[in-house]
Amino acid sequence: MxxxxxxxxxxxxxxxxxxxxxxxxxxxxxxSAQTPLAVLDAVRTYETTARANVLRGVHALAEAATESYETARADVARFLGVAADEVIFTGGCTAAINLVAQSYGSLLKPGDEIVLSVLEHHSNIVPWYQLAQRAGLKLRPLPVTDDGRIDVSALSSIVNARTRLISVAHVSNVTGAVADVAAIVSAARAVGAKVMLDGAQRAPHGPIDLPALGVDFYAFAGHKAYAPNGIGALWGRPELLAAMPPFMGGGSMIGSVSFEAITWAPPPRRFEAGTPPIGPAIGLGAACRWMMELxxxxxxxxxxxxxxxxxxxxxxxxxxxxxxxxxxxxxxxxxxxxxxxxxxxxxxxxxxxxxxxxxxxxxxxxxxxxxxxxxxxxxxxxxxxxxxxxxxxxxxxxxxxxxxxx
Ligand SMILES: Cc1ncc(COP(=O)(O)O)c(C=O)c1O
Missing domain, CATH: 3.90.1150.10 (Aspartate Aminotransferase, domain 1)
Incomplete structure (x- = not known):
């Protein structure tokens, strides 16, 4: 190549x-990055040859739409080095972080601590602040060095037995610094905490080997990674996703519904209530394929x-x-x-x-x-x-x- x-x-x-x-x-x-013809063509092909709702229809167009949507999920998963059913389509990176803050966050207890860093985008501060206010949690910011990196030497004084999650930017949207993920994962593992990376500024620069990074959640936005607006992805470890309650209720995310009891579909469906952004998701799959071909x-x-x-x-x-x-x-x-x-x-x-x-x-x-x-x-x-x-x-x-x- x-x-x-x-x-x-x-x-x-x-x-x-x-x-x-x-x-x-x-x-x-x-x-926001620009979008290549390959992505525009994939969206246009869906809109002009297979536009229908996904998952529930039995007619030909609905089946074609569902196949394109699930192929896109598989392409995003390949881009991240993970399995397709571990990838949830979201409205963007912000939506992905909010999903984890609402859903995984609902399992946390008063007094639990979440470690962020001083260089986070507001998308990776505000949802945790809201959760902390609601649930009585404490936010612990990691300092930043003079050259704009997360200061991992502070991990030992900030991460402790009450830490449940460390959520930081994989790459800073201001300084461009790449986080020392190995140090962060190792500090988290030492106390049984989880790690989430905000990959908004990392995803536009090529495929990501999530198994090698060893984190628990990963979020990124389509529009910064050559895909349409209004789409993003969240990856979560399957055992964590399986234990998490839904964040939004509606069609498609249930097992069965009665007025007495509702059961949830397994992930990723559990976290994709309602009609998803089908065209943008197909565009994100095409953007991931486009990046993987470079x-x-x-x-x-x-x-x-x-x-x-x-x-x-x-x-x-x-x-x-x-x-x-x-x-x-x-x-x-x-x-x-x-x-x-x-x-x-x-x-x-x-x-x-x-x-x-x-x-x-x-x-x-x-x-x-x-x-x-x-x-x-x-x-x-x-x-x-x-x-x-x-x-x-x-x-x-x-x-x-x-x-x-x-
Ligand atoms: C590091 C980082 N995180 C999160 C976001 C939010 O992404 P979105 O607005 O697509 O949800 C951005 C966007 O600028 C970002 O740079």
């Missing part, structure tokens, strides 16, 4: 559209080469400061920076005028902003279809922002 960025870009027609009279340089992939050794070095080019360019701008690891070790291509005396929104606006799409603000990570005593950052996230021109246009815009504002 080989990797050719020019031909890969042709699979993303949106990249050819101009923005503000300039070529588009799409670097807001950490918010040569990630080549794509990974392409992405990290661009990351290095970006970091080198920023290092040459006197007023620029990286928020995150300085090198490529233990990080993915999520690059946040601040410019002295330039508000990130001003930076992003100048970049927009250069055709460069980035994200500016607190990135739904306010505790991390507090940790660094900043209001926000400007963030560029590199995807396989980015190239040198994207990085260079961003650096041109940054220099212009410094000239104008600093």
């Amino acid at each position: 080989s990797f050719d960025v020019a031909s890969l870009r042709r699979q993303f027609p949106i990249l050819a559209r101009p923005v503000n009279g300039k070529a588009l340089h799409y670097l807001d992939n950490g918010a 040569d990630w050794t080549a794509v990974g070095s392409h992405e990290m080469g661009l990351t290095q080019r970006l970091m080198d360019g920023l290092a040459a701008v006197k007023s620029a400061r990286l928020v995150g690891p300085a090198g490529l070790q233990g990080r993915l291509p999520v690059v946040s920076f601040v410019l002295d005396n330039v508000h990130p929104h001003d930076t992003a606006q100048i970049l927009d005028s250069y055709g460069v799409a980035v994200r500016a603000g607190h990135h739904c990570a306010q505790p991390l902003m507090d940790r660094f005593d900043i209001a926000g950052t400007t963030r560029a996230c590199i995807a396989p279809y980015n190239d040198n021109t994207d990085v260079d246009a961003l650096l041109d815009g940054v220099r212009e922002a410094v000239r104008r504002f600093a």
Whole structure:
């Protein structure tokens, strides 16, 4: 397998559209990535040849829809290295984390503790805060190092016999740091706690070997991983899922219903009440297949080469400061920076005028902003279809922002 960025870009027609009279340089992939034709085609094929509801119909279209939906589940499972019936389709990463917080969380007792980290996205803080308020639990945040990593040296003082779950970002959506999962799993196992990873920023960078990671729950979002909006996936260890009560009630998730007693379907059905987002799920399956067909050794070095080019360019701008690891070790291509005396929104606006799409603000990570005593950052996230021109246009815009504002 080989990797050719020019031909890969042709699979993303949106990249050819101009923005503000300039070529588009799409670097807001950490918010939402673009979708390749293979994914759009899979959704279109479902909508034009097999559109029907899944699971209950006995007619030909319903059977075809069900088969495509379950094939998509199997493709997501292959992407994660797990069995298909351990994968639950959700509305997104946030929905997946809420599912665990509501369902697994309902099994926890007052005084139990949940360990998070200071760099979490609000999606991996708020559901646990709500649960803690409801159920009398305690949240224990792990600190973050000066270079934006979860400080695993604090595990020994924070994880204890009351810890039931450690839930952290596999990759930070601000600093790009990859969590030391082995250290986290080992600290959890020592006290019999479970581990959940928020994989929203990891999934867009290739297949994941969940058995090797040894965690208990894994969540990610489709729209950041080249799939449509409104879909995500949750993986859970089968024995945990089997012991968990449903989170939402409705059709499809039951064994039998009477006014006296209701029984639940086994997972994954138990957690997919109502008509699921069928087209988006089929799109997510296609996105996972698309990612599995790429040569990630080549794509990974392409992405990290661009990351290095970006970091080198920023290092040459006197007023620029990286928020995150300085090198490529233990990080993915999520690059946040601040410019002295330039508000990130001003930076992003100048970049927009250069055709460069980035994200500016607190990135739904306010505790991390507090940790660094900043209001926000400007963030560029590199995807396989980015190239040198994207990085260079961003650096041109940054220099212009410094000239104008600093
Ligand atoms: C690390 C992380 N977790 C969770 C989420 C939430 O994902 P979604 O909005 O798709 O549910 C995001 C989105 O930015 C994220 O970056």
